[in-house]
Amino acid sequence: MTPNERVKFLLGKLGFNTQKDFADSINIKSGSLSDILRKRVGVSSAIKDRLALIHHVSKLWLETGEGPVFNEQPTRPVTEKEGIPYYDIDIEELASENLQMMEREPIYYVNYKPFNDCSAYLPVFGNSMHPAYSAGDIIAVKEIWNRDVLVWGEAYLIITNKKANDLRCIRFLQEHPDPAKVILRSCNAAHGQDVTIDRDSIAALYIIKGKITRNLI
Structure with a gap:
């Protein structure tokens, strides 16, 4: 699978019913997610960061398909201290x-x-x-x-x-x-x-x- 295909896989793996729900969860527009799923654009590093921070997705898996899909802990948890x-x-x-x-x-x-x-x-x-x-x-x-x-x-x-x-x-x-x-x-x-x-x-x-x-x- 390509990184775009792995994002599509996550849509079902994470249990989202619609693309909009998935897009909203990582604070991007539905159209931006649609472009990724249709392979019109690549998966940016920031999208990978958001998936890692919010859904604990392994960036190594996103980029290469190797290793587990999810990290046990967020790569960099968003806390009030970060602002x-x-x-x-x-x-x-x-x-x-x-x-x-x-x-x-x-x-x-x-x-x-x-x-x-x-x-x-x-x-x-x-x-x-x-x-x-x-x-x-x-x-x-x-x-x-x-x-x-x-x-x-x-x-x-x-x-x-x-x-x-x-x-x-x-x-x-x-x-x-x-x-x-x-x-x-x-x-x-x-x-x-x-x-x-x-x-x-x-x-x-x-x-x-x-x-x-x-x-x-």
Whole structure:
């Protein structure tokens, strides 16, 4: 079996009734899992890490088929002490539409309890949102799955598809008179006027819950 076929084997071995349940258990989208099962993409190291951490799957078995399927203990148990992963990545350089930062190896983990329900910490590059968020700040972001329920006036990390020119930016979200659209607003006047995009052009959305100083990491 290939690594992709071994992931498919795990779907039944772990007792999941649907691909969605399996995908949800390791915090990836159903489409991403489907691409793996159909061999459209490979099994990333981060997916292997998640299977090892969450379901105690042996990474050696995943990669080679050798040895037992499961470890007796997690390779690296997720504990409160580890906190939330920090990724040293410029969001404007992301190639993926769904922000596959979770499939990258984090630099380290940040344990700051007020933000321990977040998805990740990221550095801010540029000053399009100065003074709210400036270059060098570290922001805590939490993925928003239901985009029909948004908090207007809050800052979000927004990833769009080609329909909205593959934007990767931090902006305030404002309500538009047309419910099919949203307004992106910068708090730095030097970075232009409001931009209106279609809701369905948003590939991924993360609310910014706050920022931390580097002495916390």
